[in-house]
Amino acid sequence: MSLDFTARVPARDFDVRFSLATGETIALMGPNGAGKSTLLSVLAGLLRPDCGSATLDGKTLYDDGEWLAPHTRGIALLAQDALLFPHLSVLENVAFGPRCAGVPRSAARKEAHRWLREVDAADLAHRRPVSLSGGQAQRVAVARALAAEPALLLLDEPLAALDISVAPMVRRMLRRVLEGRSAIIVTHDIVDALLLADRVVIVDGGRIVEDGPTRLVLERPRSSFAAGLAGVNLMTGTTTRDGLRTPGGVQLAALRDRDLPAGEEAAAVFSPRAVAVHRLRPTGSPRNVLAVTITDLEQHGGRTTVRADHLSAEITTASAAELDLLPGAEVYFSVKSAEVEIYLR
Known part of the structure; x- marks a missing residue:
């Protein structure tokens, strides 16, 4: 048809x-x-x-x-x-x-x-x-x-x-x-x-x-x-026991009530507001840390969207200025596993 x-x-x-x-x-x-x-x-x-x-x-x-x-x-x-x-x-x-x-x-x-x-x-x-x-x-x-x-x-x-x-x-x-x-x-x-x-x-x-x-x-x-x-971050790949692995080998953990069936096509979704931006690789609680390169910055009043290819973080404009963020800068995005939702495709 x-x-x-x-x-x-x-x-x-x-x-x-x-x-x-x-x-x-x-x-x-x-x-x-x-x-x-x-x-x-x-x-x-x-x-x-x-x-x-x-x-x-x-x-x-x-x-x-x-x-x-x-x-x-x-x-x-x-x-x-x-x-x-x-x-x-x-x-x-x-x-x-x-x-x-x-x-x-x-x-x-x-x-x-x-x-x-x-x-x-x-x-x-x-x-x-x-x-x-x-x-x-x-x-x-x-x-x-x-x-x-x-x-x-x-x-x-x-x-x-x-x-x-x-x-x-x-x-x-x-x-x-x-x-x-x-x-x-x-x-x-x-x-x-x-x-x-x-x-x-x-x-x-x-x-x-x-x-x-x-x-x-x-x-x-x-x-x-x-x-x-599309004001959310979207990553696709296959499921692991506790999250997602992208075709490029990036591991993303999600907080789940039960183990995921491994090897299924899936997508991970998380809000830009759930993403923290760091100049140095963070230590401590975040299970998901992604090394990215800033491609663009968009300021909306007191908040700034930091884009890194298809991922983005939304932080305060004061934080963006303090971190001295510019296109081309290499930074780290971190997001807690509790903020990541996995959807089987």
């Missing part, structure tokens, strides 16, 4: 062109009002652009004088809220898509059971939506969307309405079921982009301002929004 998309909606100052490869997942990001919802609405058939065209796996969704109805496009849209049918059981909610496609009731229910197992919700089959938690309802909504066998899955901030304790479980489920599937995920969360997307597309003012592989966009942002979004 491949997607080629162009659309102009002058009333919303929207003018976007992009493509999606077979089996690719895009994280669509940008500030409020940037055009993300407009893009999803046009693709789903809920908004007709003034001009443009879109083809999905060779099928024309719209073009001059041609417009496919939403239910004939092979696209499923998953909103923030699960929007399950309250009068149907979980099983019948998931079976709804196949039934609408003409699949016999018994076969549709069999498919529904399969997808409920895929999202770890098989035990919910005979319950009504009113009895489900937010995380359970979202898993069922994902199963219902996938049971329709869409060529393209659109997810509009699928984790935004979930409790912080539930979101990681649903994120892991999404990572599993999206493997090899074409999808576009609207999100404001850098972790969603990092763990779920192959590529990040940044929209601002109705235009694409940045487009590239997830790691590249997050580590070396070129747009102001991406730079603000």
Whole structure:
């Protein structure tokens, strides 16, 4: 499945062109009002652009004088809220898509059971939506969307309405079921982009301002929004028992309740405010000490961001002056293991 998309909606100052490869997942990001919802609405058939065209796996969704109805496009849209049918059981909610496609009731229910197992919700089959938690309802909504066998899955901030304790479980489920599937995920969360997307597309003012592989966009942002979004330090590599090893051999320790499975692809994330800057190699409590070369300094009032390639520290401007920091200076960044979060990819 491949997607080629162009659309102009002058009333919303929207003018976007992009493509999606077979089996690719895009994280669509940008500030409020940037055009993300407009893009999803046009693709789903809920908004007709003034001009443009879109083809999905060779099928024309719209073009001059041609417009496919939403239910004939092979696209499923998953909103923030699960929007399950309250009068149907979980099983019948998931079976709804196949039934609408003409699949016999018994076969549709069999498919529904399969997808409920895929999202770890098989035990919910005979319950009504009113009895489900937010995380359970979202898993069922994902199963219902996938049971329709869409060529393209659109997810509009699928984790935004979930409790912080539930979101990681649903994120892991999404990572599993999206493997090899074409999808576009609207999100404001850098972790969603990092763990779920192959590529990040940044929209601002109705235009694409940045487009590239997830790691590249997050580590070396070129747009102001991406730079603000990527206001965290990100290091990728493989897990060790107590942290992460990068391809360059850098070891990073994290404070965990349990040992990590070794050898898994993962990412370490920590705030620039958690990083201390030293002229001499520090001794004592910090477990993570990184030798870096300063590439840039940015002053914002009483604080200064010290950049060293794709890593950064945020310290007081007084401290930066006391350390006599300048581009090209060799310094040490230190961060406590308790400040480092490890996410399996």
